[in-house]
Amino acid sequence: MQTRIRIAAIVIAAATSALGCSAQADQTTDKIKSALQSRLGIDASDIKGITKAQMPGLYEINLGTQLIYSDANGDYVLNGELIDTKAHRNLTEARLNEINKVDFAKLPFANAVKVVKGNGSRKMAVFSDPNCPYCHQLESTLKSIDNVTVYTFLYPVLSPDSTAKAKQIWCSTDRAKAWESWMVDRKAPTAAGTCDTAAIDSNLALGQKMNVTGTPTVILADGTRLPGAVSGDRLEKALSSAH
Template sequence: MKRFSRLAALVVVIAATALGCSAKADQTTDKLKATLQSRIGDDATIKSISKSPIPGLYEVNLGTEIVYSDANGDYLFIGDIVDAKSRKNLTQARMTEINRIDFASLPFANAVKVVKGDGSRKIAVFSDPNCPYCHQLENTLKTMDNVTVYTFLYPVLSPDSTVKSKAIWCSPDRAKAWESWMLDRHAPTAAGTCNTAAIDSNLALGQAMKVDGTPTVFLADGRRLPGAVSGDQLNKAMNEATH
């Protein structure tokens, strides 16, 4: 995950004094946000600031990354917080929550829909037709049953990705055209021109949701799984999201 340049140059200091905050500190997040934003400038946009599990240390949400700050914004702490007893990565857990979406609000009319079995488990996938890991994920999905897959065509790799996405979208049977290309490498051929505004909408949506790689899977409970996850991992996650 990218780290902004200037922050990487800051000295990371873990000071004992930063861990003992006053009761007032948790009422100063707006001030802290303004202070930190002015100090880091355009290198990152602070989405929110909240208290961390450690007294006196504040969680700074940068959208794609979490860092930590003392109450005054004098020091930044870059790294993960791990619960020593449970060994749970608390930073990673928070990122999962921060990036959780409202699955039901996705514009499914803009997706290629494939139903396997009873379709009871649902996922949404942002996928580029020229992405090798997307092909890998499709081969994994081929082995699964009882799942509805909404594929949002997300051509970000090359101009040819856009050409293929439009051809798939304009095909008489989008699902068949998508699977034929992704599984068997049969190039899509559109029956004619059609309205491809859905693809532009998908690009805007993905950018707004910080989808910075393909494939990105969203589960029915709003969690995201980046990359071509394994079949076991995906099955487990889908089952968890359904119950």
């Protein structure tokens, strides 16, 4: 009986300690969140989460597409990349990749323009605006990439003309040809753009949900994101490792 009482007391003490740690963590994150809101004007909805960073005494604030760091009181904020000098590893980049990882298989591919190069064995998706210069640059880079299937989600966010061109491309008889002709050869699409373009609205909603704030945004088969017009060498290497 004595032993049972002691075990019960230990279990209760451990549970109380855990609750205390949790409460303390909540108080700290609430304090940081309050300080960021009142002092920096950051909206509460923009703060996706606050956790301890890998550097002691530092807290990581997840703003969706960006990470910033704070002390436990929210008195000091660091806006930059956290580097592990021993491992030569960019901890900020690694965490952003982890946070923003996408379940590739669940993407609505029926809403994308599909282009198959070579055997198409490697897969990638791109959120792209027809008038984005970096998207044009990426399409030129893709000309030298073989054995890949590219799913382009038309994501017209730059201007009304972007929306008009996206609709024309989507309504073309051969969407892949219309897309490549415009993006690579600058041959404007000729379709009327009056077909059912609900897919484009769905892409815009999906991109906002996934925090796609810039074009182009590349998503690899393993769910990793590559923002911007990545170089051919980097893209080739990333496709091979994600395959």
